[in-house]
Amino acid sequence: MTPPVAERSAYPVSPTIQAAAKPMLPGRRRDFLAGASRLAAATMLAAAAGLAGVLARAVWQANGGSADGTPYAGGAGWETIGPAVAGTLWLALATAALALPIGLGTALYLEEYARPKRRAVRAFQAAVAHLAGVPSVVYGVAGLVVLVHGLSAGRSIFAGGLALAALALPTVVATSAEAIRAVPDDLRTAAYGLGATRWQVVRHQVLPAAAAPIAAGACAAITRTAGEAAPLLVLGATSFATFAPAGPGDPLVSLPTQVFAWAVRPQAEFAAQAAGAAIALLAILLGLNVAGLFLRRRLRKVLP
Amino acid sequence: MLSADRLSVRFGSKTALADVSLDVPAQKIVSVIGRSACGKTTLLRAFNRTNEMIAGARTTGTARFHGTDLYGRTVDPVEVRRRIGMIFQRATPFPKSVFDNIAFGPRAGGFAGDLHELAEEVLTSAGLWADVAGDLDAPALALSAGQQQQLCIARTLAVRPDVLLMDEPTASLDPAATARIESLVHSLKATYTVVIATHDLSQAARLSDMTAFLDAGELVEYSPTATLFTNPRTRQAEEYVTGRTS
Amino acid sequence: MVARTVTRPLFLEGTGGPGARADRVARRVFLACAALTGGTAAVVLGVLAVGAAQFFAEAPAGGFFAGTTWAPFAEEPRFGVWPLVAATSRITIGAILVAAPLGLLSAVYLQHYAGRRTGAVVAAAVAALASVPTVVFGYVALNAATPLLRLVWPGAEAFNGASATLVVGLMIAPTVAFLGREALAAVPPAYFHAGMALGASRGRVVALVVAPAAARGIAAAVLLAMARAVGETMIVTMAAGSHAGLAWSPLEGVRTLTAFVAQTSLGDIAPDGPDFRAVAAVAALLFVVTYAMHAAGRALLARRPAGSAHP
């Protein structure tokens, strides 16, 4: 079809070169990372699937097996996890209502109002950012002393919400500040050049430009804290409630602490109940994540 | 020795190279000219199978090296890259010492000889030996931009390729460094086959034996350099080399 | 063109311009937010500091850091925190030995090997694992990992370090994978392409060129994941037990710093009792260690990867 290279070429291939040419090595070379990295990825997949499988199996067996009379109240169903679901939703709401505005306000102050940044501001910002690395159980200890005993907030949804908001705050500040910092300075310079005040620049330029990543960061922080059990256990969460909390003053119940309370019991019925609560918790977190995704997309669409 | 036959490359739905057929003769310098984004880089990358590292790339047609289809089922792309080396527009020394930069390729290829000897040889070939001989452990990033490009060429030579693909090797260099690289390329012709993509017409005229003119991914004209620059067969090539481009 | 004359007064000084009042209000609101944030941090710190100070008033710091018996509520209390520290260290190191290879290799897979579709699936699995609450991992450690472990080693205790370590490793692996992938992605692609063009295998290029260039980020990923393991509470509280001894076998129960805080708090801590003082001292230790690890990890991340400053 096509004439051989040598014939068509204007410059005949020198025979010495052709003779000297090493033969092409056929076949593929071994790549040690290819196998190892695929194995690791497969392990991650298996871990995720295994986790889902463990939970599903526990619930499945409980529903399939006969209920041999446990002396306890219970049974995996809506009556048992309903109060905890309501509690977790309340707590997420409280976290969002407190951590979001305060965190965003803090970030705006640090990034926009404290400009140019003095050393003290930078030090403060770093100090707050690293609080995100402090274990949540530590917040529970502080919350117990300050909220439950100091403010007499009791072991209530209110106390739990405050503790979780304090836990989420450093993360919200850090992610919001990062989003604000990513807004190009040209935007600010142009706006200031037109005679805008700081607030006008923030309101009309910075916030619209940074809204989507701020929402994403806040949503991630709230989702993470909504799954926290340790600080609520320290505050003194309720292990069994016959009613759903209807307001901030009601006793502290939540899905994560309920998963804990049931999971540590050796009986299979409670393992199933814990697995059911865990699935409900994962579903709520997934819902929050999806809501965050929609919010983010919407913010991106509405604001340029 | 190196040839393309109806070679096309698409990135997603975008065609970067369309039905290009050309032969690169041994121990000659072939330059590839054309406007930005005309497919010069893609053509070079097609010859050492580095396009496939870009997501969505699809290559059709054949590219042959000593008659072997580079895209053949049994061909190892890693071996292809050892035989057909490539130098990029921007010097990309690894953040390691000069010596480690040279040694990376030979070590990867299982080189059993004396690496220092090899380093001296290739650095000499690349005209860099005098500059770096004193301290081969110096960080490569401490070299000047021109020296970095020379190092990249030396590094490629250390793999002992048959062909050097050079993608605008002097585009980001100053005139003095450009001159050094050009004379280096010229001297390499004795042992290597070189394909050089360039947007500098005078460089193409100075260096190459054959010139290929690409436009929008298509090979418009492929002629001996003297012919293409003085008496091009096609009107597009004439317009381009005389600067009367639309 | 005719030169224009300024007909309006200049407000170069003072605060009379339009919008100045809203700006002042906004500044105050945001400053108040910052003060609240700072106040929250100060309160957390203050509670721990006061509690820890009370603790050290009755238990000398020497005994705390050097003692090997932890029995703060016994008739004759002993305050040697070493067993708790040893347990935390063992579980952290064990977990990172699981998580570092798993996470980093997954990061390499996602960044350099995965096809688009399989990559998306694996990335989704990693993200899903990352968002699972630790109490759910605790459930898995207690009700799945331990029974499996006992199939292999029937002598394993009901609460043991091994299954907690394994599951903590699984929990922090997504952190390593995510941060590791970011580190790999921050390496200029030119390195990868140049390495490939020199005829090295993909694995060789990644291991010898890309990974060293990303070393700082990879170290940060490992360090930050370890900080999470140190602070991990639910898995160890549920599955590792409450035995504050210096056990050597991973099949025995151990009690970590975090588990002590959580398990003690399951009863009730009165803010004026010895249990609160002990809990506060341990919490303060946890605070200092994790804060430092997090700061060090972030400092590593803040520096640009080698070579990225290159034009």
Added chain:
Amino acid sequence: MVVDGSNSVLPLSEAVAAAFAERHGGGRVALRSSGTGGGFRRLCDGETDIATASRPMSARERARCRERGVRHVALPVARDGVTVVAHSRNALVACLGLGELRRLWAPGSEVSTWRALRPGLPAQAVRLYAPGSDSGTFDFFTRVVVGRAKASRADYDPSADHETIARGVAGTPWAMGYMGYAHYAANRHALRALQVDTGAGCVAPSPKSFADGSYSPLVRELHLYVAEDALRRPAVGRFAGFFVDASPRLAPEAGYAALSAAQYVRSRALLAEATRAAERGSS
């Protein structure tokens, strides 16, 4: 309404709360188990309406309550025996004497193997699981066995939750521990309850031996402590009354021994009196 306190009473509280919710269309009851000590503390802080207890209130706790002006009434609801449990496959030990238990659990005890406890037993290490220091069961057991409340060796695995103790003993070969009988009953397939020799021969723990007094030193009465102020809310009185009335039926189901009918009548009378006192106080 918040009920807090003993983990030993929790199985009964749960059964009662569930029955109450069923009967009264979801009565609003929240249960916690911070331990008897924690429950008393919270009752006297006004944080909880009802404290459940596995031991009587101590003089110091009583004083604290009085200091804060919290009046309360104690209602006995069931009888429970502290049960010594071992790993289910440990068939070599059937009965332990009080003296042996004392040697094992005394502060500073050096007994670390079964052989050290009783010559002839294997030299396997005894891993010990028991309630933490806020537990009424811990206070009761140490007082009866060691002779002094809260006097115990410290190198055991403490837990505020008896279910965790059950899981620990069930899953650790050669382990041993003690807990409320109801928690043992819920895990009886996985645990082995040891008989206790109180001097008059070995007796196995069971609701029957609790009722007839043969297990007597280790049997205690479980109480509800109801805050008088809380009784002004009719719901609290209703729940406390329901608790007393339901206990004869629910206590045996949940693994306790019921008290005598006369004792329940007395509990009812105490509750009525406290309610009247609360109403007088409010008007």
